[in-house]
Amino acid sequence: DKTELESLTACMNWVQLNQAVAECMACPLAKTRKNTVFGVGDQAASWLFIGEGPGAREDEIGEPFVGQAGKLLDSLLQAIHLDRHHDVYIANIVKCRPPGNRNPEATEAEKCRPYLLRQIALIQPKLIIALGKVAAGNLLNTHDSLASLRGRVHDFSGIPLIVTYHPAYLLRSMIDKAKAWEDLCFAQAFMQGIRHN
Ligand code: URA
Numbered sequence: 001d002k003t004e005l006e007s008l009t010a011c012m013n014w015v016q017l018n019q020a021v022a023e024c025m026a027c028p029l030a031k032t033r034k035n036t037v038f039g040v041g042d043q044a045a046s047w048l049f050i051g052e053g054p055g056a057r058e059d060e061i062g063e064p065f066v067g068q069a070g071k072l073l074d075s076l077l078q079a080i081h082l083d084r085h086h087d088v089y090i091a092n093i094v095k096c097r098p099p100g101n102r103n104p105e106a107t108e109a110e111k112c113r114p115y116l117l118r119q120i121a122l123i124q125p126k127l128i129i130a131l132g133k134v135a136a137g138n139l140l141n142t143h144d145s146l147a148s149l150r151g152r153v154h155d156f157s158g159i160p161l162i163v164t165y166h167p168a169y170l171l172r173s174m175i176d177k178a179k180a181w182e183d184l185c186f187a188q189a190f191m192q193g194i195r196h197n
Helices: 006-007 014-022 057-061 068-079 104-121 130-140 173-194
Strands: 045-053 088-094 127-131 155-158 159-164
Touching: 006 014, 006 104, 014 088, 014 104, 045 130, 068 173, 088 104, 127 130, 127 173, 130 155, 130 159, 159 173
Parallel strands: 045 088, 045 127, 127 159
Antiparallel strands: 155 159
């Protein structure tokens, strides 16, 4: 069954959706946020990257992945010739910062889900990249480990989805940085494959 918010957002254009997020009071994260963090990038992008939720810097600025993890994400994107403003769209599971950067609660993610679903419907990406265990777990409805989810193409309501490590985690793990690089190359090969078919 569709929730009330899901029925409402299903008809929204970008301006209306952005406004609805900016005014959202649907979960307790609204009380502690400074800014909502809607998303950034090309609204017709082929690639959609989905993170977990805003951190401190994102909460200040109102844009996803602008802190240290964001710099790493930008450099990973750059390595496969993608730019955050032109070639991809970047969004999060939750649009408001969880206090102290804790993981979003399942109920918070659920409340916020209609916004992400509408973003996906408007963008119609050819590929979704789930960044980290929280995003992957939410999108694929699983508790499986990130390691077990990597390296294959999943399905999100008809859209191919590939899982990789969260950039904030990669800042602490050199070994997994190499694996994330493999994942992006895998994603790029997948995209090239569908272009040639
Ligand atoms: N981590 C996330 O998951 N999302 C952001 O926007 C920033 C850091």
